[in-house]
Amino acid sequence: MQQVISVWVRDPRIQKNDFWHAYIDYEICLHTNSVFFTKKTSRVRRRYSEFVWLRQKLQANSLLMIQLPQLPPKNPFFSLNNGQQVADRMKGLQKFLEQILQSNLVLSDSCLHLFLQSQLSVSKIEACVAGKTSFSVAQAVQSSGLRRFHSEEDLQRDLSVSCDSDSDSSDCRVPRHKNKVSPLNKSKSAATLDLRGACQEELLSCSSGSA
Template identity: 80%
Template sequence: MQQVIHSWVRDPRIRKNDFWHAYIDYEICLHTDSVYFTKKTSSVRRRYSEFVWLRQKLQANSLLMIQLPELPPKNPFFSLNNAQQITERMKGLQKFLEQILQSPLLLSDSCLHLFLQSELSVSKIEACAAGRTHYSVAQAVQRCGLRRFHSEEDLQKQRSMCCDSDSDSSECRDPEPQMKDLAINKAESTASLDLLGTSQEESFSCSSGST
């Protein structure tokens, strides 16, 4: 039987590091019956710079045996108030994921699984994949709390979208939502910081709900 892997990049939300610096992260939703994945349904949030890291890591780990697809280019004029730019970036990130998830070689890479199904920071993903943590890759994935998998309809009902500058990162959302609400709801979405790489990760208490 043919195995199916569905992925979505959606729900852009603004995150604020401090008064001057903010970025957008995006939700990555995964639904699959593939034997490559222990968890069949998951949801995590990642930012654009983490996608850049993932591509570089996968390219290095594959020993240049395959040429990875391109990410949407970094735009020095990327604006959190530009709905079209945000939508185009989301579509580009989703296309990138769809293409790499078609490669059996890449599907065997632990970094990809931790990127998609844990909320570890990229530095901790590298450490875990290299066996330098007290937990294994499987434990990192399994101990992340499951969250209910939201439908597009649910997301539209809960929409409070936000945008960002060319930093990157977000939660699960519709690829083409009502982007005009981004700027309006900016203050709401920036309230909670994304503490990737902190004690949250070490305790595997994935508050944003990955799988």
């Protein structure tokens, strides 16, 4: 059987650290029959700075045996509210994942699997790979719950912020209007979609998602 790894970077959302700070994260949906993955479907959210960390770790762990593709560059004029800039970055992040997933050397790296298939922060990923946690890499992956892609709560979240960024976070002023949904987060339906349904939908509409 031909092994396929399909990955999508999608659904950019503005997240608030606190009253003044915000950043964008992206949903990574993975669907595969590859023997490198014990978990065949998964969904996590990651921000741009975490992609930067991942590339650095993979490059260091590969001992320069391969040259990894580049991430979309940082833009000092990057705006969380600029739809075209966000879309271009998102496409660049997906292209990066598609390319690195073609390397068996990279596929054997535990950092990649925890990045793609666990909810752990990058500091927790490093601790887990180093054996400094009470759980193993496999346990962290398997215990990552399959949450729904969209929910009523997500749709009601106020994500209307106005700010610029040099990467994917910045100092922001929150508008007075509440309970608005960011243009980046408009959904065609308020109905929730489970992981299987979302991945099947992507398989039909994203023929370029295979790595």
